[in-house]
Amino acid sequence: MIRDPAEYIELTADGKAQKETYQAFFGRMLEMLGYSEKEAKQKFDNCFAWETMLNSVLADKAESGSELTTEADTYYTRDELLAATPNIPILQTLEKADGYPVMDRYLIPAPAVMEKLNALYTEENLPLMRDYLILHGIYENAEALDWESYTLICDCQEMLSSGSHYEFDKETYDESLVYDDVILRVAWPVSKLYVEKHANPEDKARLSKLVEEIIAAYYGIIADADFISDETRAGAYAKLDNMTRNVLYPDSWDPYSFADVNFASKEEDGSLWEAWRAIKKHEHDQEVSAVTMPFDRTIWDSLPFRGGCSYTPSVNGIFINAAFAQDPNYRPDMSDEELYAYMGAAIAHEISHAFDAEGAKYDKDGNLINWWTEKDYAAFKEKNEKLAAYFNAMHPWEGQDFNGEALIGEACSDMAALKCILRIAAEKENFDYDKFFRAYADRCAVKETLAMAMARLEDEHPMNYLRVNANLQQYDGFLNFYGITEGDKMYLAPEGRVAIW
Numbered sequence: 001m002i003r004d005p006a007e008y009i010e011l012t013a014d015g016k017a018q019k020e021t022y023q024a025f026f027g028r029m030l031e032m033l034g035y036s037e038k039e040a041k042q043k044f045d046n047c048f049a050w051e052t053m054l055n056s057v058l059a060d061k062a063e064s065g066s067e068l069t070t071e072a073d074t075y076y077t078r079d080e081l082l083a084a085t086p087n088i089p090i091l092q093t094l095e096k097a098d099g100y101p102v103m104d105r106y107l108i109p110a111p112a113v114m115e116k117l118n119a120l121y122t123e124e125n126l127p128l129m130r131d132y133l134i135l136h137g138i139y140e141n142a143e144a145l146d147w148e149s150y151t152l153i154c155d156c157q158e159m160l161s162s163g164s165h166y167e168f169d170k171e172t173y174d175e176s177l178v179y180d181d182v183i184l185r186v187a188w189p190v191s192k193l194y195v196e197k198h199a200n201p202e203d204k205a206r207l208s209k210l211v212e213e214i215i216a217a218y219y220g221i222i223a224d225a226d227f228i229s230d231e232t233r234a235g236a237y238a239k240l241d242n243m244t245r246n247v248l249y250p251d252s253w254d255p256y257s258f259a260d261v262n263f264a265s266k267e268e269d270g271s272l273w274e275a276w277r278a279i280k281k282h283e284h285d286q287e288v289s290a291v292t293m294p295f296d297r298t299i300w301d302s303l304p305f306r307g308g309c310s311y312t313p314s315v316n317g318i319f320i321n322a323a324f325a326q327d328p329n330y331r332p333d334m335s336d337e338e339l340y341a342y343m344g345a346a347i348a349h350e351i352s353h354a355f356d357a358e359g360a361k362y363d364k365d366g367n368l369i370n371w372w373t374e375k376d377y378a379a380f381k382e383k384n385e386k387l388a389a390y391f392n393a394m395h396p397w398e399g400q401d402f403n404g405e406a407l408i409g410e411a412c413s414d415m416a417a418l419k420c421i422l423r424i425a426a427e428k429e430n431f432d433y434d435k436f437f438r439a440y441a442d443r444c445a446v447k448e449t450l451a452m453a454m455a456r457l458e459d460e461h462p463m464n465y466l467r468v469n470a471n472l473q474q475y476d477g478f479l480n481f482y483g484i485t486e487g488d489k490m491y492l493a494p495e496g497r498v499a500i501w
Contacts, residue, residue: 194304355501
């Protein structure tokens with residue numbers, strides 16, 4: 001329950017406040033479930049006692065420098081796991097109760113915790129373990145029981161995060177938050193409904209073509225990069241070759257089917273709890289079936305009904321959600337100039353993350369494997385340092401600095417994206433650059449208060465005005481079109497330009 005394991009040894013004021021919040025929540029929930037006040041207190045004390053025993057092997061975050069530190073993940077053979085846990089029926093539980101197949105080896109995230117659990121797994125501690133499972137089961141499922149349980153769990157979580165109570169009024173409360181919680185449990189059926197209403201094959205085809213144009217332009221950018229060798233260039237090409245393109249929605253809905261989930265509707269006297277359990281069983285069965293299957297990089301890890309466009313380095317894939325391809329980001333009647341300024345810039349930005357300071361650490365299959373030569377990576381690192389210095393030299397207002405080192409990933413992708421789009425534009429007949437540049441600026445237009453701007457200082461993205469001005473002044477395509485020359489405020493001499501790609 002309590003975030004810092006050291007609190008179980010000696011409670012601070014913060015740990016005491018967390019404990020009291022949990023105790024109030026569980027006291028009320030257990031009372032609603034038919035337990036007496038005395039029984040509820042005993043169950044909470046038993047749960048806390050069990051957690052105290054387990055947390056004795058976890059590091060104090062003040063010593064480790066992080067909230068929680070455990071041992072490195074360790075693989076055990078089947079025989080090793082049986083030998084290490086003579087008291088705990090781990091394999092029986094996994095195979096007979098949960099349905100997992102027999103495996104040759106097992107990944108144990110925290111061996112010391114497992115060893116401690118084995119020592120504590122005794123008949124004497126059975127009441128403590130039982131009440132631990134009861135309380136954690138309540139916490140994980142409270143939102144699906146009834147209205148009062150939902151309000152109690154929300155209030156508990158608000159108290160833990162901010163220290164203040166969350167007031168609910170059933171008559172006026174916006175139940176959309178409740179629906180959001182439920183929707184996340186049936187995210188893929190909801191995604192399919194969303195796609196059927198708000199997306200179509202024509203838009204998927206148009207945006208898929210746009211993705212291919214951008215990737216083709218990136219091949220040219222990689223080819224022109226004079227700071228990398230042919231060996232590193234081959235690794236970059238391989239990333240582009242192998243990049244998964246996930247546009248709007250999956251090509252097949254079969255992997256995301258909920259056809260095996262059955263429960264009665266409200267009109268048929270079904271309950272949310274019954275639906276909740278059916279959905280959780282489906283999720284468990286899906287997890288079990290995936291254990292022995294090879295990792296599939298083509299499976300979506302992004303929900304189409306959520307607004308977003310992203311790159312995931314661990315699968316080397318881009319995801320353009322259907323909800324992102326809506327006005328103002330996208331309209332079917334957009335001109336090419338508007339399409340490239342809005343969707344094109346966004347998609348190219350995400351693809352560019354494959355080659356920023358973080359994404360460049362992953363190879364074509366999403367593995368954290370170095371594909372750079374030592375000399376090339378040193379040159380890449382030097383370019384990133386120059387980009388950071390560029391932002392460090394700017395000041396949003398007098399006396400305020402930027403943290404250039406924090407901005408390099410997003411700034412690198414911004415600039416590379418613009419370069420991609422300008423390469424595409426150069427191949428278009430009668431391309432309206434003025435229309436494009438105005439649309440490019442419009443997508444970042446924003447009105448902010450000083451407080452909002454100050455909050456943006458912590459963001460890893462450059463401020464919106466910099467995402468326009470700082471990017472555009474890197475390229476002759478912009479400067480030459482508007483006749484911007486030395487002495488003009490937007491002019492940046494070639495030797496001062498910092499675009500990495």
